[in-house]
Amino acid sequence: MEYFLQQLINGITLGSIYGLIAIGYTMVYGIIGMINFAHGEIFMIGSFIALTTFVALALLGITFLPVVLLIMLIVAMGFTALWGWAVERVAYRPLRGSFRLAPLITAIGMSIFLQNFVQVTQGARVKPLPPQIQGGITLMQGEFVNVQLSYVQILIVVTTVVLMAGFTLLISRTSLGRAQRACEQDAKMASLLGVNVDRTISLTFVMGAGLASVAGLMFLLYYGVIDFYIGFLAGVKAFTAAVLGGIGSLPGAMLGGLAIGLIETFWSGYFSVEYKDVAAFSILAIVLIFMPSGLLGRPEVEKV
Amino acid sequence: MSAIDPTAVEARPEGAQLKNEELRETARGEPPFAPEPILESRLQRSLREAALTAAVVAGLTLFFFAFRTDIGIGGLDLILQWPLWFVWIAIAFAARFVLSYFVYVPGRKLSDIVKRDKTATSPGAATGARWLGRAVGVVMLLIAATFPFLIETLLPSQDRYLIDLAILILTYVMLGWGLNIVVGLAGLLDLGYVAFYAVGAYSFALLATNFDLGFWVCLPMAGLFAAGWGIVLGFPVLRLRGDYLAIVTLAFGEIIRVILINWGNITGGPNGVLGIPKPTLFGLDFGRGEGSFSDFFGIPYSSIHRFIFLYYIILLLALLTNFVTLRLRKLPIGRAWEALREDEIACRALGLNTTNVKLTAFATGAMFGGFAGSFFATRQGFISPESFTFIESAIILAIVVLGGLGSQLGVVFASVVMIGGIELLRHLTILQAVFGSDFDPTQYRMLIFGLAMVGIMVWKPRGLISSRSPSAIYKEKKVIGADLVAQGEGH
């Protein structure tokens, strides 16, 4: 029981991270119908920026943790968002309206480029960050194991919830959100009605990148190590989450993220750690094959 | 045939769709409202744009050029590299300024300038291009057939390296041709092709090391195994379209790799399989001494013989792939693949069992992947899961797409450009003079590879060779423009 609870807590934490990345996938897929393959790398870039910011702040003598975290968050979001914008501008916008495979290939190319860019500029070695937030609340004293809710986990889940709430408001209440939904339905019509489609799509990428950078920051705090390769796996799993939740649906992405996080931790906890990626990938395949519209997505009817 | 007005044929545009597109483009150029009067001079505009670009680049690279974290004593150190950062900002500024001032015209999109003139693909030119294509194909074939001897006579000092590089390129050509069946002909986007490459390599390696079988016996078996896996993995994904298909095949590729890593007692785990036998020529091996190739023919032993032999094996395998593909295209099965790419629903309405059509495409593509995998295993003598990562699938797919979907010659060009070009970088020691002696060009291979993928795709979204030639002709062979050819499901 204690073990189960502990896995549940870990799973929710991991799921929050996946969910934040998944939102970027789902938004981009919703609006331009492509898998932004480089999104996982954007997440990785976010965590690198956060790490560098941390080290720079430490050099400057700023060590008061809440301030440090806040600055890391803001800097990472801002600069990663710029990366998100730039990727869209360089690799996707010139190919808008072109045939479908082209942006997928540029996305893969971008992904390769970004990975190697970070490898070259920051080195291939794993970057450790000593745990910044230590301790936690012991929820339950078991015979063998205690159920621990660490402060990092609380921070991650709370931040995710706050961001999600703000984000949902942004999408449902503002004119930007409306423009986004309009482009999702019919970009051509939206542009005829005066929506700046290019700008809306750019902003979608910016927002997705911003959220991914938060996920990157949390990943850094939670695991304490990052390298240039973390984007690929996290990206594929987050995409799985987006698909599981129903691509195009924001709550779905979050729900899918949680589901993937839970499945992965429980699988590792009860079966085998080695095959945890197989579990995630198999779920992706199974969901797509048997439930292509996901948990909360709209079913697609074949037009004859 | 005389009833046709020949001029009408000549004047015909590449397609109604294209015409539409052109109309739309012209319309886009003429907004219904009066364009804003240009208030700033060209210089001002260029400066402004250059400054903006420089600012963006500054923002992007601040955390990667200016700061670099490194593991130091007692945690992470920060290395500051301001000069590097400023250099790149300056480069960005200068490049954008030049572009804005000399190349870019307001109101015209940059991509339009980059794109070649559309009138260049008139039917006449296309027919000419086809003959050119055939001529180039023949010349390339001749070069390929005599390549080892050309090298021996022209560049004997570099022979080992160059032949090895040619083997590598040919392996990718073969993989590209194999994947071209799935992606180019049948229009099924497969991002996990490396799985079949791995199955081929591992089935050969395991058969050879456990049962002591030779290369030529194992080769067809490995191909069949891979084809079987093609069907096994193809079956569940039959209903998926486009991007979803891509992502599930990617997942399958990763699953196979994870299994290879963790199924230690069979596959050797992360260490892989060692001691895979080399191929023999009718029982002659390429070592020294009794019963070897050099012994039998009474020529002095040279290690290059094995390379040349391997070269011809892969050339043969690649040509076999090409031959079978070209042949299949003219058979009902190949035509069904292409029809599937064009319109799956219409296929079903014509009584085609699309399940079978898809599975045969998967299986055939996988089989050639399996052959290539066997060859890879025998060439290396050692395989491990590391060789079969997603990046390999991405490279093969990139070769197919960059070459032009469905184009056999395009795959060759793309392989030479991508694999050969990247490999050349290793030897650009001249760059060390520019960037300092600790500059290691190989580090930048994949970086440039990624950029090249983006660049070529933006430049030519349809790939280098994008026209399609019909598989059956009534009277006259006409090349079909790329704009008419569909790309497969979910477009």
Added chain:
Amino acid sequence: MSQTPSNLAAGPAASAAALDRWHDDPVLSVEHLTMRFGGLTAIDDLSFSVGRGDITALIGPNGAGKTTVFNCVTGFYKPTEGRIALRRGRGIADETIRDLTASGAQHGRDANGEVFLLERMSDFRITATAGVARTFQNIRLFGGMTAFENLLVAQHNVLMRASGYTIGGLLGLPGYRRAREAARERAIYWLERTRLIERADDPAADLPYGAQRRLEIARAMCTGPALLCLDEPAAGLNPRESAELNDLLKYIRAEHDVSVLLIEHDMGVVMEISDHIIVLDYGKKISDGTAEQVRTDPRVIAAYLGVDDEEVDQVEEDLDHEEDEAAARSATGGAR
């Protein structure tokens, strides 16, 4: 079994019953067909028959469910309820169909021919074995392939068998070569019939609209169908092309043993070539009979003119109680 439940047929059509092939010798009988999409009932308990060798038109206002009927007949949709029987052979006993329905099989035969229960078959098998070919409302050609190639794809199953499932074809066996020649001949025949032979080597997407429509019909014919289903074949054609289409359909019916079921909005085409017209509205059949019968049916007039509901009721009452022929006829002019 072949009794068509039509309130109309009981009336003036009774005298013409001897001429109604769709009663005596149906090639397709649709019984109690119902198709629901979620809460929406697109087709509601629809029954009709298509006579062998007839040109049968399915007409009705937009959204009446015509294309849905087509998709059910050709297997693209699985009907919620109902039976769709294709009879290849005259005088197949109703018991045969009844037994077949009970047995759960897709296909059966008796002394007079074969029966296929289309609602149980998958789409491609309906074309491949039952011999139903179709075209699409929004033309679905293989745009990047030539007209000639399009017609060869349509002969895939024959060629596939002849090529020994590719193996024989790869080896270039003579059996395959003969089949390939036959397929070429057939393709050329239909290209000539549809006046597309001059454009045989042009990509299908390059052809003008009317030619694409014709090519789609040619391609459907190349599958060797018993029943040809055409979804709005005259849509977007100019009057000359429409006239040509009429001739083509008449030719197909006369020279090839094919029955035609078509959806059409162009009443000129419908009235001229149809032997039998079925009118749908809101997924229900409102009229069924010859061109003359349908033309004078007040319900049809009401559906097409969009009169008020009360008026429809009124008209129906009129029909039931007193045959107000004169009123109906004067309204017919307006309907056309």
